Amino acid sequence: MSKLFRAVILGPPGSGKGTISERVASSFGLQHLSSGDFLRENIAAKTEAGVLAKTYIEKGALVPDHVMTRLMLPRLEEMTRHSWLLDGFPRTLAQAEALNSACELDVVISLNIPLETLKERLRHRWIHPASGRVYNMCFNPPRVQGVDDISGEPLIQHEDDKPEALVARLRHYKDVAKPVIDLYRAKGILHMFSDTETDRIWPYVSSLLSAKIPTDLADAQRATTH
Numbered sequence: 001m002s003k004l005f006r007a008v009i010l011g012p013p014g015s016g017k018g019t020i021s022e023r024v025a026s027s028f029g030l031q032h033l034s035s036g037d038f039l040r041e042n043i044a045a046k047t048e049a050g051v052l053a054k055t056y057i058e059k060g061a062l063v064p065d066h067v068m069t070r071l072m073l074p075r076l077e078e079m080t081r082h083s084w085l086l087d088g089f090p091r092t093l094a095q096a097e098a099l100n101s102a103c104e105l106d107v108v109i110s111l112n113i114p115l116e117t118l119k120e121r122l123r124h125r126w127i128h129p130a131s132g133r134v135y136n137m138c139f140n141p142p143r144v145q146g147v148d149d150i151s152g153e154p155l156i157q158h159e160d161d162k163p164e165a166l167v168a169r170l171r172h173y174k175d176v177a178k179p180v181i182d183l184y185r186a187k188g189i190l191h192m193f194s195d196t197e198t199d200r201i202w203p204y205v206s207s208l209l210s211a212k213i214p215t216d217l218a219d220a221q222r223a224t225t226h
C-alpha cells in the first residue's frame with residue numbers, strides 16, 4: 001500500500017482552518033477531523049469525555065490536555081488506513097508531543113492572519129449551536145438572516161466571539177500556539193501562509209498539497225470518498 005498522508009492545520013480562531021480544511025477534503029480526499037466537531041459529537045452523545053469536556057467549553061476554557069489526547073488519539077487510530085487532516089488539534093505543546101509519539105506528520109499548515117482581520121471575521125460569526133454549523137454574515141451568510149439553513153433554528157453568537165472577549169482570547173491563543181509552531185518549524189514540516197483572504201491563500205495550500213501528496217494516493221482517496 002502506498003504511504004498515507006498526515007497533515008495538521010494550525011491557526012487562531014477565525015483564521016479559516018475550517019474553510020480551508022473543507023476545500024482540502026473535497027479536492028484531495030483527505031478525511032477532515034475537527035477537534036471542535038468531534039467534541040460536539042461527544043457532547044451530543046453524552047460520552048464520558050463529552051460530559052467532561054462540556055464543563056470546560058461552557059466556561060470558555062480549553063479542554064485539559066489529557067482529556068483531549070484520550071479522545072483524539074483513539075479516533076486517529078481508527079483512521080490508520082486513511083489520509084487525514086487534523087483541525088483544532090494539537091492546540092498545546094503537550095498535545096503536539098502526544099501526537100508526535102502516535103504518528104509521523106507530513107505537513108503542517110499554519111495560517112497567519114492579521115489580528116484586525118480575525119476580529120472583523122469573528123464579530124460577524126454566528127453559529128447553530130446544536131450542529132456547530134458556522135456562518136459569517138459577510139462571507140457565507142445563511143439563506144435567511146439569523147436562521148440555520150438546515151434546521152430553521154435560530155443562530156447565536158458565541159460569548160467569546162463578542163468584541164469584549166475577543167482580544168484576550170486571541171492573545172491567549174498566540175501564547176499557547178507559539179511552542180507548537182516552533183516544534184513543527186524545528187521538524188522542518190511547517191508551511192506558513194499569510195494573507196487577509198482565504199481565497200488568496202487557498203491556491204498556495206493547494207499547490208503545496210499537490211506537490212506533497214503522491215498522485216496515486218490522491219486518486220485512491222478520491223475514489224473512496226466519492
Ligand SMILES: Nc1ncnc2c1ncn2[C@@H]1O[C@H](COP(=O)(O)OP(=O)(O)OP(=O)(O)O)[C@@H](O)[C@H]1O
Nearest residue numbers: 012013014035036057061062063068088089090091
Ligand atoms: N485541541 C483542543 N484542546 C483543548 N480544547 C479544545 C481543543 N479543540 C477544541 N477545544 C475546545 O472546544 C471548543 C470549540 O472548539 P472549536 O475549534 O470548534 O472552536 P473555537 O475555539 O471557536 O476555535 P476556532 O474558531 O479556531 O474553530 C474550544 O473553544 C475549546 O474549548
Ligand SMILES: Nc1nc2c(ncn2[C@H]2C[C@H](O)[C@@H](COP(=O)(O)OP(=O)(O)O)O2)c(=O)[nH]1
Nearest residue numbers: 013014015016017018019121135136139197198
Ligand atoms: N470575510 C472573510 N471571511 C472569511 C474568510 N475565510 C473564512 N471566513 C469566515 C468564515 C467563518 O465565519 C469565519 C472563520 O472561518 P473558519 O473557517 O470557521 O475559521 P476557523 O475558526 O476554523 O479557523 O470567517 C475570508 O477570506 N474572508
